Amino acid sequence: MSTSDYSFFKGVERSFDKAAKFTRFSAGILEQIKACNSILRVKFPVRIGDGVEVIEAYRVQHSHHKLPCKGGIRFSMEVNQDEVMALAALMTYKCAIVNVPFGGGKGGIKIDSKKYSVFDLEKITRRYTSELCKKNFIGPGIDVPAPDYGTSGREMSWIVDTYSSLNPNDVNAMACVTGKPISQGGVRGRVEATGLGVFFGIREACAFEEDMVKLGLTTGIRGKRVIIQGLGNVGYHAAKYFQNAGAIIVGLIEYNGAIYDANGIDVDMAQAHRAKSGSLLNFPNARNIENISEGLEQACDILIPAALESVIHKDNASRIQAKIIGEAANGPLTPDADEILLRKGVLVIPDMYLNAGGVTVSYFEWLKNLSHVRYGRLEKRFSENRYAEIINSVESMTNKKVSEVERKIILKGPDEIDLVHSGLEDTMMGSYQEIREIYVNTPGVDDMRTAAFICAINKIGVSYEELGIFP
Incomplete structure (x- = not known):
């Protein structure tokens, strides 16, 4: 089958069908879960310069088992109905x-957003939003991009x-x-959410001694060698959190080359070098790797592809040395x-779980907007006053004073970003445990991706059953 014949949506359905065999739901419910409920394809005119351009755009609502629908809006020449349907299903x-x-x-x-001025992009975005409004494809309780x-x-502020x-x-x-600037109702912690979620997810995977023993690794993040492909928003923040947790960043890969240093690479210094020279190559003490595919194949414990689709394929998978791959x-x-990679015994942590940090924190932003109050506003001072009372009581009973440094640490009440990070951490830890339980306890399930699909199908299937529309 040629690339042009490949259907991304059909590929998602194949993964779904593989997992569905391990669930108890009827064929009718499974078909309803798979189906795209609503598909909007519009073409609208926008005046650009002295002429008029007709813009093609889409919005897909894959499932109405819960409302609102949720998912991003992308600007790309590669956008087509099949891709948008597949991405909506994965959401x-x-x-x-x-x-x-x-x-x-x-x-x-x-x-191609690079070909338009900011003024023209604003016109296109606002017209697209008006089309969504006319067709009832946007709203706090309907569909939230x-x-x-x-x-x-920037685009989200135009939409709102x-x-x-x-x-x-x-x-x-x-x-x-969601994903708005803070001044427009956004939530603190959204920028780093996906990268932090990646860190929390892989950290949780590394906490299970039984699984790490099978891979020949110790538990925990500290000391593990990590290679990260892509230093965009997700890859950069993931790299920073791994580095701060004691991991050794041995490799960084970008579109124009890669660097590798078994002794470790400082992420911020590498970013500064890249900003100055335009490339990661020639970073002090690191080995240059001009073939980015070869960069993926270097020795490491954890490989984190955080850039493009299909970078690990049948031609290079056998040469991957990582024992854990976090998508x-x-x-x-x-x-x-x-x-x-399954035959090699590599633990692959699937994308549909691992990069869910963004939508998790978007959920927190949505709740913040509905409640009309900033996280931490109601409890911060109350918490600090209670902590102060506890310290005073302890000092009174022991006749000892807490140091000023300790006092500041203990007295700090939660800010919005503290609560957002805490909620994200709890979400990623709990969800991994659910997926792993299915992976470990379901005979015939031999990979985490299938286990993740089973986890999703079970929850959605129960929702449909309880809606009462199926016998």
Whole structure:
């Protein structure tokens, strides 16, 4: 089958079908879970310069078992209906895995954003938002977009402003989109959320001694050799958290080359070198690797592809030396690579769980917008006052004074970012434990990806049963 004939959505369905055999649900429920509920394809004119361009755009709501639907909007020339359907489906399963009560959605505008001015991008984004409003494909309780490839908080602020102007009586209008700037109702901790989620997920995997013994590794993150592909938002933050936890970053890979140093690479110094020279290559004391595929094949304990799709495939999977692969990007392993790595005994932590930090913190932002109050505002001073009372009581009973450094640490009440990080940590730890329990206790399930799909199907299937629409 040629690349042009490949269907991303059919590929997701194949993974679903593999997992569905291990569930108890009827064929009808399984078909309903798989199906895309609503697909919007629009073309609209926008005046660009002296002419008019017709813009092609999509929004897919994959599942309505929970509302609102949730998923990013991407700006890319590669956007097509099949891709958006597949990504929306993966969002459904991702939200179920991490216990976020959303159905899956996804959107896309088929443009090369680099070719447009900021003014023109704003016009396109606002017109797209008005189309979503007209078709009832956006709203705090209907469908809540977020940033994705080619978009950021800037585009989200345009969307919320347009939605608010078209829905002036909606007191919860701010919750129509997440990933917004803080001043526009965003939540602290959203920027690093996906990279931090990757760290929490892999850290939890490394906490199980039984699993690490099988891989020939010790428990914990400290001392483990890590290679990270992609120093964008996700890869950079993941690298920083691993480095701060005592891991050794031995390799960094970007689109124009890779560097490797068995003694370790300082992430911030490498970023500074890249910003100055335009490349990671020629970083002091590191070995240059101009072939990025070869960079993936270097010796390490943990490999984190955080950039492109299908970077590990049938032609290079056998040369991968990592014992743990954490899929920070969407679809960095092909099905052929999955099979090869499974035979090698590599632990692959699947993307639909591992990069769910973004949607988890988006959920927190949505809740913040609906409650109209910043996290920590109600409890911060109360907590600090209670801690002060406890310290005073201890000092009174022991006749000893707590040092000023200790006092500051103990007295600190939770800020918004503390609560967001705590919620994300709890989510990633609990969800991994659910997936692992299925992986360990279900005969015939030999990989974490299938276990993750089973986890999602079980939760969605129960939702449909309890809706009462199936006998």
